[in-house]
Amino acid sequence: MEISADIISLVSATLRISTPLVFAAMAGLFAERSGVIDFGLEGKMLAAAFVAASGAHIFGSEWYGLGLAIVCCVALSMLHGFASVTHKGDQVVSCVAINILMIGLTTALAAAWFGQQGLTPTLTDDRRFFEITLPFADAVSGVPLLGPIYSEIISGHYIFVYIAYIFVPCVYWVVFKTRFGLRLRAVGENPSAVDTAGISVELMRYKALAVNGVLVAFAGAYLSTAINANFFREMSAGRGYLALAALIFGKWHPKTALIACLLFGFADALQIRLQGVPIPGIGLIPVQFIQAIPYVLTVVLLAGFVGKAIAPGAIGQPYIKER
Amino acid sequence: MKKLIGILSLSLVLLFSLNVYAAKVAVIYDSGGKFDKSFNESAYNAAEKFKADTGHDYMDFEAANNAQIEQGLRKLVDRGANVIVAMGFAMADAVAAVAAESPDVNFTIVDVNWLQGDNLQQIVFKEHEGSFLVGMIAAMKSQTGTVGFVGGMDIPLIRKFHGGYEQGAKYVNPNINVLMNMTGTTPEAWNNPTKGAELTKAQIDKGADVVYQAAGGTGIGVLQAAADAGIFGIGVDANQNYMHPGSVLTSMLKRVDVAVYNAFKTTVDGNYETGVFTLGLAEDGVGWALDEHNESLISDEMKSKVEQAKKDIISGKIVVADASAQ
Numbered sequence: 116m117e118i119s120a121d122i123i124s125l126v127s128a129t130l131r132i133s134t135p136l137v138f139a140a141m142a143g144l145f146a147e148r149s150g151v152i153d154f155g156l157e158g159k160m161l162a163a164a165f166v167a168a169s170g171a172h173i174f175g176s177e178w179y180g181l182g183l184a185i186v187c188c189v190a191l192s193m194l195h196g197f198a199s200v201t202h203k204g205d206q207v208v209s210c211v212a213i214n215i216l217m218i219g220l221t222t223a224l225a226a227a228w229f230g231q232q233g234l235t236p237t238l239t240d241d242r243r244f245f246e247i248t249l250p251f252a253d254a255v256s257g258v259p260l261l262g263p264i265y266s267e268i269i270s271g272h273y274i275f276v277y278i279a280y281i282f283v284p285c286v287y288w289v290v291f292k293t294r295f296g297l298r299l300r301a302v303g304e305n306p307s308a309v310d311t312a313g314i315s316v317e318l319m320r321y322k323a324l325a326v327n328g329v330l331v332a333f334a335g336a337y338l339s340t341a342i343n344a345n346f347f348r349e350m351s352a353g354r355g356y357l358a359l360a361a362l363i364f365g366k367w368h369p370k371t372a373l374i375a376c377l378l379f380g381f382a383d384a385l386q387i388r389l390q391g392v393p394i395p396g397i398g399l400i401p402v403q404f405i406q407a408i409p410y411v412l413t414v415v416l417l418a419g420f421v422g423k424a425i426a427p428g429a430i431g432q433p434y435i436k437e438r
Numbered sequence: 439m440k441k442l443i444g445i446l447s448l449s450l451v452l453l454f455s456l457n458v459y460a461a462k463v464a465v466i467y468d469s470g471g472k473f474d475k476s477f478n479e480s481a482y483n484a485a486e487k488f489k490a491d492t493g494h495d496y497m498d499f500e501a502a503n504n505a506q507i508e509q510g511l512r513k514l515v516d517r518g519a520n521v522i523v524a525m526g527f528a529m530a531d532a533v534a535a536v537a538a539e540s541p542d543v544n545f546t547i548v549d550v551n552w553l554q555g556d557n558l559q560q561i562v563f564k565e566h567e568g569s570f571l572v573g574m575i576a577a578m579k580s581q582t583g584t585v586g587f588v589g590g591m592d593i594p595l596i597r598k599f600h601g602g603y604e605q606g607a608k609y610v611n612p613n614i615n616v617l618m619n620m621t622g623t624t625p626e627a628w629n630n631p632t633k634g635a636e637l638t639k640a641q642i643d644k645g646a647d648v649v650y651q652a653a654g655g656t657g658i659g660v661l662q663a664a665a666d667a668g669i670f671g672i673g674v675d676a677n678q679n680y681m682h683p684g685s686v687l688t689s690m691l692k693r694v695d696v697a698v699y700n701a702f703k704t705t706v707d708g709n710y711e712t713g714v715f716t717l718g719l720a721e722d723g724v725g726w727a728l729d730e731h732n733e734s735l736i737s738d739e740m741k742s743k744v745e746q747a748k749k750d751i752i753s754g755k756i757v758v759a760d761a762s763a764q
Contacts, residue, residue: 349629
């Protein structure tokens with residue numbers, strides 16, 4: 116059986132487009148399951164993209180860039196924690212502050228360091244990530260059905276794509292099968308019970324935010340050191356918000372959040388491929404309608420199929436020991 | 439403390455009195471940002487060149503979003519600008535409003551020709567003519583018979599680039615397949631290089647081996663994806679050949695820099711003219727870029743054909759339709 120080139124390209128694009136969403140959604144899952152709203156994924160992703168691109172440029176290796184992006188995002192998560200966990204500030208306000216701060220700061224620092232407002236120098240080939248061809252990809256490409264699936268769809272992506280999809284079962288395991296995960300969920304549902312059991316609510320939330328920072332850093336680094344070879348101002352382009360939507364859409368569960376991310380990615384990939392292509396029997400559809408597909412799909416699915424999304428019980432509430 | 443304030447105010451007075459007789463020129467960039475390697479950067483470079491040539495300083499303002507434009511214009515007027523160059527169609531309403539309030543200040547606006555006012559210099563380009571030439575180059579270079587176009591925000595101006603490009607490609611090869619994608623319908627479409635790269639990959643999957651971008655910052659992702667995939671990209675507005683030597687086939691030049699430079703220079707020289715100016719191939723307002731980065735990609739035959747077409751367009755033998763006027 117032949118798989119048409121269109122389908123291969125569509126599936127492969129879906130995986131690529133969904134990758135930053137998957138990282139950010141998994142990052143958000145840790146924070147929100149622990150009871151801390153993370154609206155700041157957008158700002159952290161942007162910061163990671165900037166730090167990864169400038170780090171890779173200055174230190175001469177894409178891995179330094181990624182490492183620094185992780186450090187930076189964990190620091191921002193800690194800042195969010197300091198404001199909203201330690202000082203019990205409003206979590207949404209703290210997130211919005213991070214988002215706005217990062218839009219301005221990345222642009223300003225790019226201007227100060229590289230003399231280019233909102234742009235970092237283009238990374239040379241030895242300082243960025245490239246697509247990986249998996250072993251035997253060429254050898255098996257002749258095998259019917261499975262050959263093209265392996266060599267065209269599974270092989271030939273950036274390392275981030277593989278890491279993202281490997282992370283999802285790991286996140287599931289950590290959140291649902293480990294003691295850490297049990298405590299994490301408990302902190303988000305009923306912090307006073309956790310406190311009664313002698314576990315520090317604040318420490319748990321800080322730990323969750325640390326994991327959150329690590330994960331979201333991958334999303335940013337993917338944008339600026341793999342797909343692109345430089346940072347461009349506001350290049351996260353709403354992906355952080357989209358990931359948060361996917362998380363809510365997926366009811367704060369890794370499996371369904373992954374499906375939601377893939378759905379957004381698929382809708383976008385489909386939208387790109389339908390532009391300017393006449394549909395049999397209908398003719399050419401104006402580009403505005405095609406570009407509305409992802410949003411229409413979201414609304415229809417959200418209203419019709421997903422049902423009620425129930426947030427973790429204690430989300431958005433700072434924990435206060437004595438009332 | 440009193441002494442300090444005294445010194446400060448004295449130095450301020452001195453600072454202002456020194457500048458009071460010099461003409462003040464200003465430029466305001468749109469949401470693509472000063473360093474978009476394209477439209478706004480051309481204006482910035484022209485302003486820098488003006489400063490180097492004449493020794494006159496200039497003022498500038500970067501509008502991070504459309505809501506800041508009017509505020510930015512007012513600020514420049516308050517700071518005493520004699521001429522303000524506004525970059526882009528998104529500034530039209532704000533310029534119309536502020537220009538009406540400040541009759542002593544001249545405004546030059548690029549990509550706009552529909553405003554009314556005695557203190558306005560409106561400059562538009564025949565982007566379709568320049569795009570026609572790069573479309574020809576794309577069609578001559580393409581091995582697959584498929585070339586692509588990636589636009590930024592879906593507006594008539596960008597349709598104009600696409601229309602000219604398609605006509606040029608078909609002029610060389612009537613059977614050529616020209617793919618077209620728009621990044622979005624909001625101003626964010628100028629700032630999304632990741633989406634630009636994705637659109638380019640989709641076009642490559644459909645067989646395109648030359649992709650032309652008219653997408654501001656998003657276009658940086660287009661050229662990057664083209665270079666990564668080993669196909670050709672075509673730059674826009676500014677000369678972008680240097681960005682990926684060997685991969686950027688050529689750039690469609692839109693001489694925004696000339697417009698900005700002239701607006702500044704004529705203000706200083708006192709012969710600034712208001713009105714609507716349309717710059718095409720004949721006026722050297724648009725063109726295609728050939729330099730050390732792409733000369734190995736352009737054969738002599740391609741070059742002579744393009745130059746011939748340029749002459750024919752100027753003489754009226756070839757008429758390039760303006761897609762935005764339809």
